[in-house]
Amino acid sequence: MAFSSFVCLFLVGFLVFAGKLLAEMPDSDDEVPLEMEKKELLGIFEVMGALLEDSDWPLEHPQPCTETQWPGVQCEIGDEDPPMFHVTKIHIGPDILTPPCKSSATLSESLLKLPYLKTLSIFSCFSTSQVTLSPKLFGALSSLEHLALVSNPTLSGEIPSSLAQISSLRVLTLSQNNLQGKVPSKIGALVSLEQLDLSYNNLSGQIPEEIGGLDSLTILDLSQNVLEGQLPSSFGQLQLLQKIDLSSNRLGGMLPPDIGKLNRLVLLDLSHNLINGPIPETLSGLQHLEYMVADSNPIKTEVPNFVGKLMNLKTLSFSECGLIGPLPNFLSSLKNLTALSLSNNSLTGTVRPNLGTLPSLDLLNLSNNQLSGELTLPEDFIERLGKRLVLRGNNGLCTSNPLNKKENISSHVIAPLCLNPRGPRDDQTLAGEHPTESERVKPLDQDPVQESSSTGSSWSHVKLNSFGFVFCLLSMLL
Numbered sequence: 001m002a003f004s005s006f007v008c009l010f011l012v013g014f015l016v017f018a019g020k021l022l023a024e025m026p027d028s029d030d031e032v033p034l035e036m037e038k039k040e041l042l043g044i045f046e047v048m049g050a051l052l053e054d055s056d057w058p059l060e061h062p063q064p065c066t067e068t069q070w071p072g073v074q075c076e077i078g079d080e081d082p083p084m085f086h087v088t089k090i091h092i093g094p095d096i097l098t099p100p101c102k103s104s105a106t107l108s109e110s111l112l113k114l115p116y117l118k119t120l121s122i123f124s125c126f127s128t129s130q131v132t133l134s135p136k137l138f139g140a141l142s143s144l145e146h147l148a149l150v151s152n153p154t155l156s157g158e159i160p161s162s163l164a165q166i167s168s169l170r171v172l173t174l175s176q177n178n179l180q181g182k183v184p185s186k187i188g189a190l191v192s193l194e195q196l197d198l199s200y201n202n203l204s205g206q207i208p209e210e211i212g213g214l215d216s217l218t219i220l221d222l223s224q225n226v227l228e229g230q231l232p233s234s235f236g237q238l239q240l241l242q243k244i245d246l247s248s249n250r251l252g253g254m255l256p257p258d259i260g261k262l263n264r265l266v267l268l269d270l271s272h273n274l275i276n277g278p279i280p281e282t283l284s285g286l287q288h289l290e291y292m293v294a295d296s297n298p299i300k301t302e303v304p305n306f307v308g309k310l311m312n313l314k315t316l317s318f319s320e321c322g323l324i325g326p327l328p329n330f331l332s333s334l335k336n337l338t339a340l341s342l343s344n345n346s347l348t349g350t351v352r353p354n355l356g357t358l359p360s361l362d363l364l365n366l367s368n369n370q371l372s373g374e375l376t377l378p379e380d381f382i383e384r385l386g387k388r389l390v391l392r393g394n395n396g397l398c399t400s401n402p403l404n405k406k407e408n409i410s411s412h413v414i415a416p417l418c419l420n421p422r423g424p425r426d427d428q429t430l431a432g433e434h435p436t437e438s439e440r441v442k443p444l445d446q447d448p449v450q451e452s453s454s455t456g457s458s459w460s461h462v463k464l465n466s467f468g469f470v471f472c473l474l475s476m477l478l
């Protein structure tokens with residue numbers, strides 16, 4: 001929308017400008033009308049010259065805003081009299097037909113000659129020579145609204161505090177560079193900032209308490225850094241937040257209860273950190289939460305109760321969190337759930353069949369736990385999920401209903417036949433023996449209908465019982 005309104009603005013502006021040109025035509029036949037201030041024109045030449053390989057390119061394109069318009073450069077007409085063009089956007093990236101960035105590409109201080117610049121975005125440009133963010137440079141770009149420096153492997157050094165002086169900034173994306181040091185605490189002064197993405201860098205230290213000053217923030221992505229310490233409780237002030245991704249850092253301690261105040265939050269990804277349990281029950285306040293991902297954190301509690309109150313949850317993922325206790329009943333009341341991953345925990349007890357009645361559930365991964373008992377999930381559910389139903393690594397699980405009689409039901413589901421069809425007998429099920437895949441499949445190849453019907457079942461029964469007997473014997477011997 002912003003783009004189309006810009007194009008519209010540009011066209012209207014251009015027509016006005018062209019109209020003026022035509023009106024002035026008669027008396028200025030060979031005089032080229034001034035299209036930009038000299039200083040600004042020089043500025044854009046110098047900025048592009050410092051970035052791009054082909055130094056002749058700007059010379060071959062003397063008018064960046066009009067006749068020889070540059071790809072990646074956008075201009076708007078100012079409201080001065082006579083009106084002039086101003087460079088408002090520079091975008092360099094693989095998607096733009098400019099010459100490639102040169103190996104010695106840098107950010108020229110001539111950017112300061114472009115006082116109308118609203119968008120600066122440079123993708124995949126700095127990859128050989130070291131480039132840093134000059135404090136002098138960024139503090140002074142006072143009309144900047146959108147700054148994106150992304151995928152620049154040699155963009156290193158610290159994020160300058162002076163960035164916090166650009167009070168008009170709405171989007172700040174510095175992801176996939178090699179930035180180091182701390183997230184500057186002054187950043188909290190950016191009250192217009194809506195999106196902050198510092199992901200995939202080498203940022204360290206704690207997330208500053210001052211982050212709570214980012215009143216307009218809707219998206220926060222600090223993932224894939226080496227941030228540590230506790231989350232500041234000032235997070236609770238970021239009332240407009242919809243998405244928080246803090247995954248793959250070294251954040252630790254307990255979550256501040258105030259996080260539960262973020263009642264517009266849709267996504268919370270805390271995976272691959274060192275966050276301890278218990279997770280505060282105040283998180284039941286996250287009434288719009290759809291994606292809760294906390295894989296690989298030392299939480300070590302039961303599945304938290306607040307989860308059962310998040311009725312809009314679509315994805316719930318707590319793999320490798322040291323969870324203990326049973327699969328709680330409330331999981332089957334989360335009707336919008338499409339993915340439930342609780343693998344690599346220490347969950348015990350049975351898998352209740354009502355999990356299989358969740359209408360949208362399309363991934364159920366309970367692998368590598370200590371679940372036990374007879375698997376009684378509805379057959380249509382098992383068929384629907386196929387390989388997305390993962391139960392392996394639960395040695396106490398068994399089935400009296402051979403699930404793999406249908407060829408395309410995932411081998412992940414294969415649980416051994418329960419010896420006692422009425423329930424588990426813990427260690428005495430075949431599962432306890434870690435049978436190889438082929439051994440497991442064999443007894444299940446029997447047609448279940450024949451097996452359980454009274455006619456013609458005696459042979460398979462004998463075979464089955466002797467099979468079980470041999471295993472019991474083996475297990476006693478071992």
Ligand SMILES: *[C@@H]1O[C@H](CO)[C@@H](O)[C@H](O)[C@H]1NC(C)=O
Pocket residue numbers: 178180181202204
């Ligand atoms: C990340 O920063 C630390 C210092 O904070 C430094 O020792 C390390 O080499 C950096 N890693 C990379 C990949 O640059």
Ligand SMILES: *[C@@H]1O[C@H](CO)[C@@H](O)[C@H](O)[C@H]1NC(C)=O
Pocket residue numbers: 311312335336
């Ligand atoms: C579930 O999803 C539907 C459709 O996406 C939505 O209308 C509804 O509010 C969601 N929440 C619950 C509790 O059903």
Ligand SMILES: *[C@@H]1O[C@H](CO)[C@@H](O)[C@H](O)[C@H]1NC(C)=O
Pocket residue numbers: 319343344363365367368387388390
């Ligand atoms: C299930 O979880 C295990 C262990 O975390 C993982 O290796 C596997 O990829 C998962 N499978 C699916 C289909 O999600």
Ligand SMILES: *[C@@H]1O[C@H](CO)[C@@H](O)[C@H](O)[C@H]1NC(C)=O
Pocket residue numbers: 319320344368
């Ligand atoms: C889960 O545990 C298995 C076996 O211990 C391990 O190979 C796998 O990497 C783990 N996966 C995750 C996602 O934790």
Ligand SMILES: *[C@@H]1O[C@H](CO)[C@@H](O)[C@H](O)[C@H]1NC(C)=O
Pocket residue numbers: 383386407408
């Ligand atoms: C299962 O396999 C049969 C035949 O092999 C096929 O017709 C059917 O579509 C498959 N079902 C699924 C859910 O893949």
